[in-house]
Amino acid sequence: MHRPDSHKVSFRMADYRIRPAPGRVAVLASGGLDSSVMLATIARKCPEVFPVYIRTGLIWEKDEIAVLRRFIRAIGIRSIKPLSILKVPMDDVAADHWSMTGKKIPGYNAALSSNYIPGRNLTLLSKAAVFCARNRIGEVALALLEANPFPDARPEFFAALSNAVNLGVGLRLKISTPWVGKSKAEVIALGRGLPLQLSVSCIKPRGNLHCGQCTKCAERVEGFRAAGIKDPTRYR
Numbered sequence: 001m002h003r004p005d006s007h008k009v010s011f012r013m014a015d016y017r018i019r020p021a022p023g024r025v026a027v028l029a030s031g032g033l034d035s036s037v038m039l040a041t042i043a044r045k046c047p048e049v050f051p052v053y054i055r056t057g058l059i060w061e062k063d064e065i066a067v068l069r070r071f072i073r074a075i076g077i078r079s080i081k082p083l084s085i086l087k088v089p090m091d092d093v094a095a096d097h098w099s100m101t102g103k104k105i106p107g108y109n110a111a112l113s114s115n116y117i118p119g120r121n122l123t124l125l126s127k128a129a130v131f132c133a134r135n136r137i138g139e140v141a142l143a144l145l146e147a148n149p150f151p152d153a154r155p156e157f158f159a160a161l162s163n164a165v166n167l168g169v170g171l172r173l174k175i176s177t178p179w180v181g182k183s184k185a186e187v188i189a190l191g192r193g194l195p196l197q198l199s200v201s202c203i204k205p206r207g208n209l210h211c212g213q214c215t216k217c218a219e220r221v222e223g224f225r226a227a228g229i230k231d232p233t234r235y236r
Contacts, residue, residue: 016170018136020132020139020172021048021138024047024048024135024136024137024138024139025050025137025139025140025176026049026050026131026135026140027039027050027051028140028143029051029053029083030053031053031063031064031067031199032064032143033188033191034145034179035143036068036198037187037196038178038179038187039071039080040075040077040194041190042141042178043075043080044077044079048081049077049081050084050131050135050137051081051084052086052128053084054086054087054088054127054128055089056124057090057094057100058100058117059099059101059102060202060204063205063206063208064200067198067200067208068200070208074195084131086127088123088127090123094117097117102203105214106203107214108212108213109215110215110218111215112148115216116150119152120150121142121152121157122157124142125142125175126161128140129161130169132171133173137173138172138174139174140175141175141178142175142177143177143178143179144177144180145179145183145187146180146181146182146183148180158177161175162175183226184220184222185224185227186227188229197232197234201219201233202214202220203215203217206236210234210236212236213236217235220233
């Protein structure tokens with residue numbers, strides 16, 4: 001059916017453009033060692049840092065959040081804004097995954113690739129992008145190390161997602177991965193002097209008490225050993 005010209009809708013991207021406020025950075029903070037060191041490092045340089053924790057239903061989230069809050073209080077950097085906890089429930093599509101069930105978790109000697117959670121970075125960054133748009137934040141950082149071979153950890157993926165956010169939301173969002181190319185030992189060395197005991201790198205923690213048997217604990221143990229720094233972590 002013909003519609004009169006008066007009813008045509010004109011689209012102008014300029015009408016939806018979001019201009020980021022200068023100096024604002026969002027940090028995907030998991031409570032893990034890598035992202036905790038990154039949060040402190042960025043907060044020392046930037047005037048407004050927004051730590052963001054995204055709950056998807058993984059078994060260790062409650063422990064991570066509790067320890068992350070303690071870490072933020074302990075470092076006492078004024079540029080860090082209150083922790084934002086967002087939700088993207090994934091148990092409807094991944095209820096049988098070990099990260100949801102806690103069963104058959106990757107053991108101490110398992111390959112790093114066994115840590116793969118399909119679509120993890122896609123899930124986190126999609127929600128974080130909307131958070132950034134709502135808060136006029138032009139950069140989001142996540143802590144990826146050299147030992148991350150996963151599909152959604154590639155530069156091509158981040159470039160494509162950044163472009164999609166620009167097209168769909170009107171925000172030119174920079175996705176930063178400052179630890180790419182660094183080893184766990186290098187990050188530990190960068191975090192010397194920080195309360196690294198207030199971080200969680202474990203699939204089945206109890207607070208910040210690590211199981212000492214999973215692949216994430218193995219990565220942490222070997223990282224401190226390679227860095228030549230005494231490990232302050234409590235293991236079961």
